[in-house]
Amino acid sequence: MLKAEAFEVAKVREDFPILKRKVHGKRLVYLDNAATTQKPQLVVDALVDFYTRYNSNVHRSVHTLGEEATAAYEAARSKTAKFVGADPKGLVFVRGTTEATNLVRFAWGEKNVKKGDVLVATLMEHHSNIVPWQLLARSKGATLKYVGLNPDGTLDMGQLEDLLREAPRLVAVAHCSNVLGTINEVSAICAMAKKVGATTVVDGAQSVPHMPVDIGAVGADFYAFSGHKMLAPTGVGALAARKELLEEMDPFQSGGEMIKEVFEDHSTWNDVPYKFEAGTVNIADAIGLGTAVDYLSSIGMERVRKHEVALLDYALRALSEVKGVKIYGPPDPARRGGVVSFNYADVHPHDLATILDEEGVAIRSGHHCAQLLMRWLDVPATARASFHVYNSYDDVDALTAGLHKAGKLFRL
Ligand SMILES: Cc1ncc(COP(=O)(O)O)c(C=O)c1O
Numbered sequence: 511m512l513k514a515e516a517f518e519v520a521k522v523r524e525d526f527p528i529l530k531r532k533v534h535g536k537r538l539v540y541l542d543n544a545a546t547t548q549k550p551q552l553v554v555d556a557l558v559d560f561y562t563r564y565n566s567n568v569h570r571s572v573h574t575l576g577e578e579a580t581a582a583y584e585a586a587r588s589k590t591a592k593f594v595g596a597d598p599k600g601l602v603f604v605r606g607t608t609e610a611t612n613l614v615r616f617a618w619g620e621k622n623v624k625k626g627d628v629l630v631a632t633l634m635e636h637h638s639n640i641v642p643w644q645l646l647a648r649s650k651g652a653t654l655k656y657v658g659l660n661p662d663g664t665l666d667m668g669q670l671e672d673l674l675r676e677a678p679r680l681v682a683v684a685h686c687s688n689v690l691g692t693i694n695e696v697s698a699i700c701a702m703a704k705k706v707g708a709t710t711v712v713d714g715a716q717s718v719p720h721m722p723v724d725i726g727a728v729g730a731d732f733y734a735f736s737g738h739k740m741l742a743p744t745g746v747g748a749l750a751a752r753k754e755l756l757e758e759m760d761p762f763q764s765g766g767e768m769i770k771e772v773f774e775d776h777s778t779w780n781d782v783p784y785k786f787e788a789g790t791v792n793i794a795d796a797i798g799l800g801t802a803v804d805y806l807s808s809i810g811m812e813r814v815r816k817h818e819v820a821l822l823d824y825a826l827r828a829l830s831e832v833k834g835v836k837i838y839g840p841p842d843p844a845r846r847g848g849v850v851s852f853n854y855a856d857v858h859p860h861d862l863a864t865i866l867d868e869e870g871v872a873i874r875s876g877h878h879c880a881q882l883l884m885r886w887l888d889v890p891a892t893a894r895a896s897f898h899v900y901n902s903y904d905d906v907d908a909l910t911a912g913l914h915k916a917g918k919l920f921r922l
Pocket residue numbers: 544545605606607608609636638639684686687688713715716736879
């Protein structure tokens with residue numbers, strides 16, 4: 511099998527100190543990147559630099575530290591926006607994808623969804639792109655309907671077309687599934703939704719970290735992603751939207767910094783995106799996200815994607831050669847992101863993950879916050895290996911060797 515690398519993985523691995531640690535005396539093989547990624551030293555250094563050199567609040571103090579912190583925080587916003595083809599004035603820093611969809615639920619949904627409206631999500635969504643719409647539908651007397659899947663794990667576009675005939679108020683869809691890896695045709699979906707007047711929410715939690723994304727070209731009204739899945743610290747992510755759309759919306763959280771003026775009986779709102787960044791924001795982690803963006807840009811997202819497609823291709827072939835392994839999602843690596851979900855005969859995925867952990871191999875097991883999808887797959891859980899820039903062919907080999915060991919233990 512061809513093992514060409516899109517860039518020098520061994521060199522990239524040196525940037526991630528955690529990869530030097532051993533687990534149960536074995537080399538750490540970290541394949542749980544869809545849950546969260548490891549951080550390069552550069553990102554850790556950016557946090558230390560902030561706290562040791564210019565820690566200060568932003569957008570308020572005129573002293574040197576305050577100005578430096580504000581400049582770094584806003585530079586992080588500009589870099590992040592550029593990275594995903596968004597307008598910095600329409601990029602709100604949030605805690606992550608979950609907070610972004612909740613922001614849309616409250617700030618857009620409460621104002622725009624009415625009794626009798628239809629909302630549309632898909633059966634492959636993460637709970638963070640389902641539960642907010644369930645709660646919105648419940649509070650407004652609207653109905654939430656789902657687009658089903660084809661047997662290969664792609665979206666049933668015919669069913670989407672049928673649902674669009676009901677003129678839904680909202681269409682919520684993942685750019686890339688965190689379980690099946692399916693890359694959805696989000697530009698086409700957003701264009702179709704727009705034609706019937708629906709507002710679109712695209713969950714980019716598994717796309718932005720792994721492939722070039724141009725939110726402008728996707729054409730989504732709202733696009734959400736999490737920093738911690740793209741080499742940045744936890745606790746920061748972004749919601750990108752058109753500036754005008756954000757301007758029309760009500761605030762999400764309220765208090766300091768999101769206001770322009772406060773009177774006894776009412777207040778006026780700050781300009782966007784600040785209207786949606788109430789209180790003291792997550793300054794250090796946003797700066798860390800900007801540094802992660804620099805790091806990923808220095809490799810180049812085209813090359814990141816190329817690397818993951820090659821690893822995915824290798825992993826799909828290797829796993830399909832293990833008798834008893836069932837892989838979920840589209841068979842073509844070009845149609846999927848860097849995640850492989852699978853089951854091994856009737857071994858519970860938690861048992862599999864425990865055996866692999868003894869070999870130093872970290873995978874995820876469980877329902878992956880996608881219980882509707884688990885029900886559609888008719889399984890309680892799956893095992894999942896997911897890749898990022900520091901994973902190598904050797905990591906896939908370690909996974910396969912671990913599976914063979916599990917097979918022996920379970921006499922498969
Ligand atoms: C597709 C998808 N959407 C949303 C989320 C939620 O992201 P966060 O927990 O960072 O809010 C995840 C995280 O696993 C995800 O994979």
